[in-house]
Amino acid sequence: MRFNSLPQWLAWQEKLHFTEIDPGLDRIRAVWQQMYADKKLPFRVVTVAGTNGKGSSVALLASILSAAGYRTACYTSPHLLRYNERIVVDGQPATDLQICEAFDRIDTARGDVSLSYFEFATLAAADIFCRQDIDIAILEVGMGGRLDAVNLFDADIALITPIGLDHTVWLGDTRELIGIEKAGIMRAQHPVVCSESSPPSTVIEIAHQLAAPAYIAAKDFTYQSQSDVWHWQNKQYQFDALPHPALLGCYQFQNSAAVLQVISLLKDSGMTKITETAIRNGLQQVRLAGRFQKIDGPVTHIFDVTHNQQGAENLAKLLREISCEGKTHAVIAMLRDKDSRAVFDALLPVIDNWFIGGLTGDRGQSAEDLAAGLQGKIANDRVHLQDTVEQAYNTAAEYAVTGDRILIFGSFHTVEAIMRHIPEFINEPLSVSA
Incomplete structure (x- = not known):
């Protein structure tokens, strides 16, 4: 093994690649194929892109799925206090040893391919998840979507949270241009859920081109909030008098509503253990540091x-x-x-x-x-x-x-x-x- 400690590995990775941000999938794809030959992961994948609400949406999804008894993994970035927060299985961050061993496997497989800090993290998360016998992984895009390292892996369901102006040098200076990048996480004939009632038109256009069923807030699913409860419904399900999500802010209803649409799609695709009780428990038990x-x-x-x-x-x-x-x-x-x-x-x-x-x-x-x-x-x-x-x-x-x-x-x-x-x-x- 090149290094014996996680801090040593991370310090080396920070200087390995010529630039911190280098969008593109060619390098990470080449290394993954050396490691696993086929990029298809042996579990369901929900990929989350957007400008705001990504972290909250990941946390809400994971909380509900864990409450339903599914072995759930999350990959998020950046971290607050410890790198290990990025790679979590069943609510437990990966250990230093797990991450170092994953880095060693990646280092061996990459040969002379230069990888960025974020590409190392993404490959490590996927490698660890493949060894943990999980049911579902929730992957948070770092920046954009189309060329983000996370997009190496095919999403069974794409979730696009509210889109605003951020990273404009890389993604474009209008919502429509940024929408093109976010829409890159969609896959043909696989559903996409949009947290916004009026997402950029480019998102809808790309979904149509891919024949990807699009579920749009206020059109395909709706919610009503009250002082102590809230209600949610789509064409298949209706949940009344739900507890408020345990994340502060009225905008968390918007995040939660889109998450419940994802949950309904997962239920319809065979994850039948997701009961209304699991939804209620998940909403009440969710925790996320650094968001109000x-x-x-x-x-x-x-x-x-x-x-x-x-x-x-x-x-x-x-x-x-x-x-x-x-x-x-x-x-x-x-x-x-x-x-x-x-x-x-x-x-x-x-x-x-x-x-x-x-x-x-x-x-x-x-x-x-x-x-x-x-x-x-x-x-x-x-x-x-x-x-x-x-x-x-x-x-x-x-x-x-x-x-x-x-x-x-x-x-x-x-x-x-x-x-x-x-x-x-x-x-x-x-x-x-x-």
Whole structure:
């Protein structure tokens, strides 16, 4: 084995390929064929693409399927605190040993083929899942869809969550262009579920070209939410008085509704153990760190990985819905390829003070550059700059008094940095909506 520890493997992978992002399937396909000859996986696959709601949708699907008694695997990215979070079977992250052994098999098979960090992760997940006798895998696309490494594997069902403007340099600068990339996860004559009631027309056009049955929110499945329950129906099934999903935010009904359409398709395809009881239990038991993760105390802390306009609009709405007797202080750091101005504009009405930090790394953005998005929009005494996000948090904590709340957001890197900075928050239970 080339290395004996997971950190050694990951440090090597970060420098192995000439660029961090290199879309395309030729390299990963060549290595997979060396490992398994045929890319067809020995279990069902649901592939999830989209701009926002992917992580929540994966978590909801996995929770329901596990509650139904199916051996369920998830591949997601990025991770918050440990790389192992990316590769999960039955709710348990893969061990360092499992991942290192998978990396060794990949390294042996690749020969002189150069693989990116994400391609190594995707192959490792598929390799581990093939050795775990699972029933179904839920694969989250990293970026786009058509050329993403996850798209090496054929989806039995494709789920496309809401599409917004993100990664525009790679995917295009309109929803229609981005829709083409997301639609790349579809397979001919296999169903696609769209969380949006009005997905980009390109998504519908490609589904039609592939003869892929398309199930569109508000057309092929609908839901109604009430204060303490919600109702869902399509042509085959109706579920009344369901418990709210245990993920905060009214937008989680949109995610959950699409997930239940996927569930109904899986039931119709033979996964008959998925009962209404399993659906109810799955909705109540779902957990997901870093998605409006609320930790109560004298000063409430909220962790959220939101980093684009659509996500920021959802976040602003949720902050309005959840009352706060004091002020809301935002601790933010972002990658420089994100549209920070659009994020600021969405959240300006609900934030009292901004504490801006810098992120290190090739894609990190300095506090000064990030703060330019606020220039001229609010008074200077409401904006506080620090070199690092940890320093920005420390300043916010000094300002906050009992009854206030601190929102930490802008990137997975931002949330990770503060969770590590305040380790007592790492193992806090996730909040459950009432």
